[in-house]
Amino acid sequence: MTFIRLRTKCIIGFTILNLLIGMALFFLIRFEVHHRLEQEIHKRGATIARHLAESSVTPILTENTISLQLLVNNYVKTEDDLRYIYILNARNEVLAHSFGTAFPKDLLKADEPASGANKDRVKVTKLRSEEGLLYDMPAGIQQGQLGQVHVGISEAAVTKTLDGVLTHLLFYMAGIICFGTIMAVVFATAITRPIAILAAGVKQVGMGELDYVTKINTHDEIGELAGSFNSMLENLRQTTVSRQYMDKIINTMNDALIVFSQEGVVYNVNRAFGELFGYVPEEMIGCRVVDFPKQEAPRCLYAAFENAFQSGYLSHEGTCLCASGKFIPVLFSLAMMHDEQGKPQEIIGVVNDISGIKKAQEELEKKRAELENLNRTLEEMVSLRTAELAVTNEGLRAEVINSKLIAAELKIARDAAEAASVAKSEFLTNMSHEMRTPLNSIIVGVEFLGEADLGRDQSRCLEMIGQAGKNMLVLINDLIDLARIESGRLEIVAEEFNLPEMLDKTVELLSRSARIKGLELLLDTASDLPVIVVGDRIRLQQVLVNLVSNAVKFTLQGRVEISARPGPRVDNTIPITFVVLDTGIGIDEEKLQTIFETFTQADSSITRRFGGSGLGLTISRRLVEAMSGNMQVESTPGVGSSFYVTVPLSEPAAISINRDGQNANGCRNGQDFAKNIDTVLPVVLLVDDSRENRELLRLLLLKKQLLIDEAGNGHEAVEMFRENEYDLVLMDIQMPIMDGYTATRQIRQMEELAGRAKTPIVALTAHAYENDVQACKEAGCDDHISKPFKKAALFDCLTKYLNGA
Ligand code: ADP
Secondary structure (H helix, E strand, C coil): CCCCHHHHHHHHHHHHHHHHHHHHHHHHHHHHHHHHHHHHHHHHHHHHHHHHHHHHHHHHHHHCCHHHHHHHHHHHHCCCCEEEEEEEECCEEEEEEEECCCCCHHHCCCCCCHHHHHHHHCEEEEEEECCEEEEEHHHEEEECCCEEEEEEECHHHHHHHHHHHHHHHHHHHHHHHHHHHHHHHHHHHHHHHHHHHHHHHHHHHCCCCCCCCCCCCCCCCHHHHHHHHHHHHHHHHHCCHHHHHHHHHHHHHHEEEEEEECCCCCEEEEEEHHHCCCCCCHCCCCCHHHHHHEEEEHHHHHHHHHCCCCEEEEEEEEECCCCCCCCCEEEEEEEEEEECCEEEEEEEEEECCCHHHHHHHHHHHHHHHHHHHHHHHHHHHHHHHHHHHHHHHHHHHHHHHHHHHHHHHHHHHHHHHHHHHHHHHHHHHHHHHHHHHHHHHHHHHHHHHCCCCCHHHHHHHHHHHHHHHHHHHHHHHHHHHHHHCCCCCCCCCEEEHHHHHHHHHHHHHHHHHHHHCHHHHHEECCCCCCCCCEEHHHHHHHHHHHHHHHHHHHHCCCCEEEEEEEEECCEEEEEEEEEEEEECCCCHHHHHHCCCCCCCCHHHHHHHHCCCCCCCCCCCHHHHHHHHEEEEEEECCEEEEEEEEEEEECCCCCCCCCCCCCCCCCCCCCCHHCCCCCCCCEEEECCCHHHHHHHHHHHHCCCCCEEEEECCCHHHHHHHHCCCCCEHHHHHHCCCCCCHHHHHHHHHHHHHHHCCCCCEEEECCCCCCHHHHHHHHCCCEEEECCCCCCCHHHHHHEEEEEECC
């Protein structure tokens, strides 16, 4: 059936109703107007008839028919719609009429005029004529006694007026109908519009769009209905998941989804399904699965479901054809949806592309096969290797046992070597001590005898003894140094000292030897050479003295030059290069590489000629290396040699002054004490277990203006110190009964307890090692002089400590 809108229906209905009412009104009005007009004509006709009846009395009584005729003619002339008039006498004979020649006889049948009580009621007879309907109105002359007057008026007058009235009426009615129709349209629209909105809303909701809101603001039943509809929707929204929301979920999910009816019509397909199989989802909805090729996804899925219809659920792997003609492996699960009554409704299929998984599985399978293969090969290799290893193992075990034996032997050898090294060091130390003590006596004795008045030969002999003693002292000192270096006990100290002053002293030390040989001894220091530096002054000087003394020794004529130049500074450290150049005999090229080795001399004849032990350069190089420096040599035989020593020295942050007012290089701010010892003689306590040593010292100090007390061991010394006051104590370290360390400690303790001023104590030690010096200082000694001491060293010490006494 064709759908006709409610609005159209309303408009048509209202218009038809309008027309019907209009028509009814029209006919009603027509009938009423016609009736009124007829009454009017009847009245007029009756009036004319009555008037004529009254006017006809006299002519009838006088039988003046001409007057009657004139009367009739006048009326007919004045009244337009008057069709006829005729006057009858009592005998119904026509006395006058308006018909002209012949009077129509059948008119005489017209009714009698009204009389009596009904005389006001007009009696009208309707006559048919050629020109239409006529109204005949009679009037009695003298109540009919004299006759009758009949007046005939045509109905045309009524029709004419009626037509005019109806024309107007039709015009107005058309206007009214038009207005009515417009009103019908407006009214129908007003009524049906909210209904249409409501209907659209219902349709949307029916499609699952629960977010729809109807906007009708009319204050009537429809407005109320819309309100109820909206609240119903709100309730629905809260209790139901909207179609739109469901669609969003379905189209967002990554699994492909298809829904068909049990008959195989596609109801829904999501985006993922379209993408996976190459369809446009919208185009698929409504399609029948049978219209797809047999292996294509929708049909193949439906077929799979048909197979498992009984179970109601199916999950399975398979291969589906895409729209593009490509086969893809899929995992699908199908399920039947049921309504509330449990009646099967639609089939839902969820499909996943498992080509990636399949590929990975294949890869895995391949890898597994490879692995198995490898495993087999590995097992074979392992068993082969195991067999080989077993053989090797046996060999190894034997080797291990052998190695262990070797290691044990090596350990024994190493321990023996270490023990030998320790023994060597100890031997050297002990030997040096044992040798220094007699040497001390020899040197001091020679020096003392040198001052005596001797004959020429005696003096020469004494000189030889002195020289031999000095050479031996040098050798012992070198041996001690070497032993110390090799045993790793060499300690490099960092103290502040005046570098140019140290160089001056070095030159001064050797200037006498140079002068004797007629050599020029030059010192060249760079202008930018730092003055106060931090380093091991004694060791550096030892190296330079060795090099300069070698240069003097191996130069017969010409000069020996010492230069010092600073290198580029790195942070606070300045590398200083010292060069000792000579114009001496030089060294052969092949010997240049070996002169730094122990006991090596360039030429054995040299020893005979110049003396020396071959240890000096070895010790020097080891000392330089211990100071993080390096030493090189350049030499041309017959021309001369140059020894290069580079040592990093650092600059102090500030020049420090020690508590005795001495600066770093030990210079005392005063004069030689000898010049000041005029009045009170200072008293020195000399502690030594060797009577020879005490004797020697006494001889040496004989000419000095001081008094000497002697003690044979530490204990004696402590007791004497308790009883007397001394200006200086010369304390031997190795002594029987009580050694020098203990005696010094007890003296210091005594001073502290008695509140006595500290007396300078100078240790006399045969050991010149740093740890010996350190041990002396720790015991409380102020200084030390190593044995065998030289006169100068002893006098320096006296100057230093007795100057104020
Ligand atoms: P020695 O105590 O014999 O001088 P050194 O180790 O100081 O021992 O020197 C080793 C050798 O190097 C010397 O015997 C000498 O042959 C050679 N020698 C060292 N300095 C010079 C030099 N300035 N000129 C020539 N030969 C030198």
